[in-house]
Amino acid sequence: MAGGTSPYASPLVTVRSYDEVSATDSHDSYHQIALGIEGGLELEVDHLATCVAPTLGVIVPVGARHDYLGIGANNRQLIVDVPVDALTLPRQLFDRPSLIPIDAAFAQWVVRLAQLRDNPDRFAHWQATARLCDAVLERMSGAGHPNPERFTLARVDAYLRAHLAEPLSIAALASFCGCGVRSFHDRFVAEFGITPHRYLLRLRVEQAARMMNERRRSLADIALACGFADQSAMTHAFAARFGMPPGRWRGGDAVRPGTSDRET
Numbered sequence: 001m002a003g004g005t006s007p008y009a010s011p012l013v014t015v016r017s018y019d020e021v022s023a024t025d026s027h028d029s030y031h032q033i034a035l036g037i038e039g040g041l042e043l044e045v046d047h048l049a050t051c052v053a054p055t056l057g058v059i060v061p062v063g064a065r066h067d068y069l070g071i072g073a074n075n076r077q078l079i080v081d082v083p084v085d086a087l088t089l090p091r092q093l094f095d096r097p098s099l100i101p102i103d104a105a106f107a108q109w110v111v112r113l114a115q116l117r118d119n120p121d122r123f124a125h126w127q128a129t130a131r132l133c134d135a136v137l138e139r140m141s142g143a144g145h146p147n148p149e150r151f152t153l154a155r156v157d158a159y160l161r162a163h164l165a166e167p168l169s170i171a172a173l174a175s176f177c178g179c180g181v182r183s184f185h186d187r188f189v190a191e192f193g194i195t196p197h198r199y200l201l202r203l204r205v206e207q208a209a210r211m212m213n214e215r216r217r218s219l220a221d222i223a224l225a226c227g228f229a230d231q232s233a234m235t236h237a238f239a240a241r242f243g244m245p246p247g248r249w250r251g252g253d254a255v256r257p258g259t260s261d262r263e264t
Contacts, residue, residue: 009083010122011129015114016079018070025066031082031094032060035102035110039075043068045097052077054107057100064097078114080129088202089133090153091191100136123249130210153191160200164207165227168200205241208234212250219246
């Protein structure tokens with residue numbers, strides 16, 4: 001990889017079947033998103049007991065002990081392994097086990113995602129996982145998840161994603177959240193773990209990665225669309241984030257899974 005940086009750990013999309021035998025596991029370096037395709041999977045994560053099915057998925061945070069049991073000999077589950085630093089996301093997405101309702105439209109998307117299981121291109125896995133997390137975040141911040149507080153992680157994240165191409169105004173963002181500038185900055189760092197400017201930079205880089213498959217767009221075009229001053233600024237930030245310049249990413253250089261021995 002460029003500059004001697006170790007290969008970037010990407011998410012991994014797989015389809016797995018589980019034996020009708022109880023088992024227990026936990027993962028030290030990645031979260032999991034489990035979405036039902038066929039049959040079921042009894043799952044208990046930190047005292048949240050549920051059944052993954054074609055109408056319900058679940059988020060398993062990193063380090064969470066989970067007990068599981070396959071239901072039906074032909075059960076099939078879409079499992080997405082998300083290394084902790086693979087994507088820039090609000091902490092609330094993975095801070096606790098949570099359920100993901102699967103409606104008819106979402107179920108069709110799950111089936112399409114499942115087709116990636118035989119695709120060795122980890123760039124495709126990263127793209128698919130990014131879109132999946134975007135969809136889950138949108139659901140969390142939608143009308144189905146009311147929250148009277150104006151400062152919510154999903155809401156702040158959505159605002160930043162919607163204004164990637166604009167210069168960041170902390171004052172405007174603080175006003176949007178109903179906070180003073182100092183109060184907003186301190187709370188943002190406490191909730192997200194990094195400063196607003198640093199978080200926005202990571203969002204810009206990841207949006208640029210999403211746009212790399214738009215072959216008709218030049219790198220300079222993508223840089224401006226994502227809020228970078230020019231292509232050089234994007235290239236520098238991109239290489240720092242992914243360990244390779246955007247041209248190599250667009251060319252399909254492999255990004256490896258975060259771990260090679262994932263089974264559950």
